[in-house]
Amino acid sequence: MAAKPKVGFFSFTGCEGCQLVVISMADKLLDLVGAVEVVNFREASSFKSDEYDVAVVEGSISSVKEIEELKEIRRRAKILIAIGACAHIGGVNCIRNFDNQFEIKKEVYKDKATHFDSILAQPIDAVIKVDYYSRGCPPNRDGEEFLEIVTAVLQGKKPYIPNFPVCIQCKMKSNVCVFHKEKPITCLGPVTRAGCMAPCPSFGNACIGCRGLVDDPNLNAHQETLKEAGLSVEEILKFYRMMNGMMEVGK
Amino acid sequence: MTQDLNINVHHVARVEGHGNIVIDVKNGELKKVELQIVESPRFFEAMLKGRRFPEAPQITCRICGICAVGHTLASLRALEDALGIEPSEQTVLLRKVALEAEMLQSHVLHYYFLVAPDFLNAPNVFSLDPNIIRRALRMKKLADDIITAVAGRHPHPISMVVDGFTRIPQESELKDLINQLKEMLAKDVPPTLDLFASLKFPAFERKTDYVSLIHPEEYAYYDGIIHSSETGDTKHRDYKNKVKEEIVLHSTAKHAKGPFKPYMVGALSRFNNNSDKLMPKAKAVAQKLGLSAPNYNPYLISAAQVVESVHNLERMIYLLEELLRRGLNDESKERQTIAGWSAKLPQIKKGWGVGAVEVPRGILFHEYRINDDGLLSGANCVIPTAQNLANIEDDLRALVPTILDKPKEEITLLLEMLVRAYDPCISCSVHMLKVDFV
Numbered sequence: 001m002a003a004k005p006k007v008g009f010f011s012f013t014g015c016e017g018c019q020l021v022v023i024s025m026a027d028k029l030l031d032l033v034g035a036v037e038v039v040n041f042r043e044a045s046s047f048k049s050d051e052y053d054v055a056v057v058e059g060s061i062s063s064v065k066e067i068e069e070l071k072e073i074r075r076r077a078k079i080l081i082a083i084g085a086c087a088h089i090g091g092v093n094c095i096r097n098f099d100n101q102f103e104i105k106k107e108v109y110k111d112k113a114t115h116f117d118s119i120l121a122q123p124i125d126a127v128i129k130v131d132y133y134s135r136g137c138p139p140n141r142d143g144e145e146f147l148e149i150v151t152a153v154l155q156g157k158k159p160y161i162p163n164f165p166v167c168i169q170c171k172m173k174s175n176v177c178v179f180h181k182e183k184p185i186t187c188l189g190p191v192t193r194a195g196c197m198a199p200c201p202s203f204g205n206a207c208i209g210c211r212g213l214v215d216d217p218n219l220n221a222h223q224e225t226l227k228e229a230g231l232s233v234e235e236i237l238k239f240y241r242m243m244n245g246m247m248e249v250g251k
Numbered sequence: 252m253t254q255d256l257n258i259n260v261h262h263v264a265r266v267e268g269h270g271n272i273v274i275d276v277k278n279g280e281l282k283k284v285e286l287q288i289v290e291s292p293r294f295f296e297a298m299l300k301g302r303r304f305p306e307a308p309q310i311t312c313r314i315c316g317i318c319a320v321g322h323t324l325a326s327l328r329a330l331e332d333a334l335g336i337e338p339s340e341q342t343v344l345l346r347k348v349a350l351e352a353e354m355l356q357s358h359v360l361h362y363y364f365l366v367a368p369d370f371l372n373a374p375n376v377f378s379l380d381p382n383i384i385r386r387a388l389r390m391k392k393l394a395d396d397i398i399t400a401v402a403g404r405h406p407h408p409i410s411m412v413v414d415g416f417t418r419i420p421q422e423s424e425l426k427d428l429i430n431q432l433k434e435m436l437a438k439d440v441p442p443t444l445d446l447f448a449s450l451k452f453p454a455f456e457r458k459t460d461y462v463s464l465i466h467p468e469e470y471a472y473y474d475g476i477i478h479s480s481e482t483g484d485t486k487h488r489d490y491k492n493k494v495k496e497e498i499v500l501h502s503t504a505k506h507a508k509g510p511f512k513p514y515m516v517g518a519l520s521r522f523n524n525n526s527d528k529l530m531p532k533a534k535a536v537a538q539k540l541g542l543s544a545p546n547y548n549p550y551l552i553s554a555a556q557v558v559e560s561v562h563n564l565e566r567m568i569y570l571l572e573e574l575l576r577r578g579l580n581d582e583s584k585e586r587q588t589i590a591g592w593s594a595k596l597p598q599i600k601k602g603w604g605v606g607a608v609e610v611p612r613g614i615l616f617h618e619y620r621i622n623d624d625g626l627l628s629g630a631n632c633v634i635p636t637a638q639n640l641a642n643i644e645d646d647l648r649a650l651v652p653t654i655l656d657k658p659k660e661e662i663t664l665l666l667e668m669l670v671r672a673y674d675p676c677i678s679c680s681v682h683m684l685k686v687d688f689v
Binding site for chain 1: 306388407417
């Protein structure tokens with residue numbers, strides 16, 4: 001790669017919170033700005049270029065137009081990093097995939113429904129090959145993991161991504177398991193890939209699975225636990241589908 | 252005088268989301284003015300259908316990475332309105348701190364990162380003096396740290412739930428934040444003011460209808476009634492008397508308009524309707540920036556944001572000191588505090604409710620219907636940017652004829668700056684779906 005690689009940021013369907021997390025990384029971002037040349041970052045800059053080595057892509061794909069734009073980005077980029085749950089696993093965008101799409105569109109746009117381009121929401125690797133994933137909704141540890149991934153990639157190293165469940169890091173934080181609290185809540189930590197340091201259980205709430213599933217999740221045992229805690233089969237599916245509508249194991 | 256002019260700004264930069272400005276002038280006559288919203292539709296309200304009610308804030312906060320706290324609070328207030336739950340005073344104080352902090356981070360991001368480069372001839376904030384960048388990042392980071400201490404994370408807060416918090420911050424954390432806020436008021440605010448007082452904002456005035464919450468005791472963000480400078484007051488549950496969404500073909504975001512004509516929401520509307528309730532330093536800042544209510548120049552929305560951000564710092568100090576004075580209690584035991592995936596939903600009666608909260612870009616409405624099983628059976632979210640779109644187009648229509656004698660490049664910049672002044676949050680505004688599914 002060039003001495004000062006060119007990096008472009010691109011966003012598709014999502015809240016653009018990932019770019020915001022990147023912008024928020026304060027001084028660390030300035031160090032990164034020294035090591036790379038940011039050539040495309042529409043949310044923060046009016047400067048645009050079509051030449052880049054690394055493309056960072058946030059958001060899901062949810063229209064035909066976006067498919068074409070994403071393919072073009074892949075064609076130009078040597079390395080493509082997906083950032084955030086929408087790009088990685090589809091995230092909350094996929095919740096609507098389980099409803100009748102025509103009815104949804106008609107509800108919104110009435111008789112003008114056919115004018116608007118909308119398809120089932122999907123993660124970006126449904127369309128193109130992704131080289132690295134920076135997980136989480138929002139990207140975890142205030143973007144630190146993203147920074148580690150970019151730094152490793154720029155040095156030609158493979159970034160370290162844990163392949164064990166959130167429970168391990170949750171225990172390291174000395175949290176009481178949320179299933180066993182006085183007012184128990186259910187949690188997706190046992191099947192979700194760690195790396196976030198369990199912020200949600202640490203703040204008294206449940207893991208909602210925003211980093212996707214581990215390589216070998218024990219889904220049967222997890223579903224039994226959720227049933228014992230009081231969730232119906234339908235509720236269990238809805239819980240998984242909050243972030244993991246695609247239920248793809250190990251990516 | 253330019254007779255023919257065709258401007259098409261594809262994907263306006265330094266705004267949140269994807270939008271185009273299209274202007275067509277033929278023989279000196281304005282043929283077409285459109286702010287095209289080309290972001291893909293997102294269907295958030297459809298996502299809520301059939302979901303357990305405590306999930307609503309967790310899903311809807313993901314409408315927006317900038318105002319996730321605002322969406323969470325509008326969502327919680329709508330749920331609590333529907334269920335007849337009155338949260339504790341401590342809960343309200345903590346929520347207000349988080350909301351003030353989110354205003355601050357969003358405003359700093361907007362006026363430093365997105366607006367200032369226009370005035371300083373730079374493509375982005377990173378081309379500016381490193382001292383400016385570090386100051387802007389410092390201000391944004393403190394706001395983020397406050398939200399993290401109170402609500403767990405920014406964006407997408409963790410611990411704010413129905414009827415309370417799943418974790419109460421430590422008093423030591425709050426004390427430390429108060430010190431940092433005081434230091435910021437002393438050190439980072441004065442140079443910020445000097446910078447923005449030195450900028451020459453374009454002169455353009457068009458009086459419109461200014462809509463925001465108002466409250467008898469405070470500069471209204473979290474609570475209040477809907478006030479229109481033209482048509483008077485509306486209770487939050489009657490918001491549909493003031494807001495109507497309209498489908499226009501060049502926009503995947505529905506346009507929301509008042510019953511009679513387009514209106515403006517956001518920092519300038521709030522300033523025009525609430526300026527007598529500003530904290531003392533913020534009042535002085537308004538004077539220094541030459542801003543007095545009512546002001547009819549939309550370019551000065553950014554100046555109103557600078558004023559509000561000083562107010563935010565002062566208010567947070569006040570609110571945090573009030574919390575410390577009262578002493579923090581872990582209330583989760585005596586209150587319901589219903590987290591997203593409680594193993595068992597509490598018994599509830601079906602209901603309907605509305606939450607109206609000021610978020611950085613203006614007033615935000617969430618409306619839900621909940622059935623007897625605790626599942627959402629209807630939802631509607633009206634986003635500030637959707638309310639502003641029609642007003643922005645009216646501004647463009649009024650502005651273009653007055654600047655046709657300028658070179659095309661300058662016209663384009665002035666139009667882009669106008670759109671940017673509104674701080675449009677486009678990915679939020681395409682959330683839309685009004686569902687009355689039961």
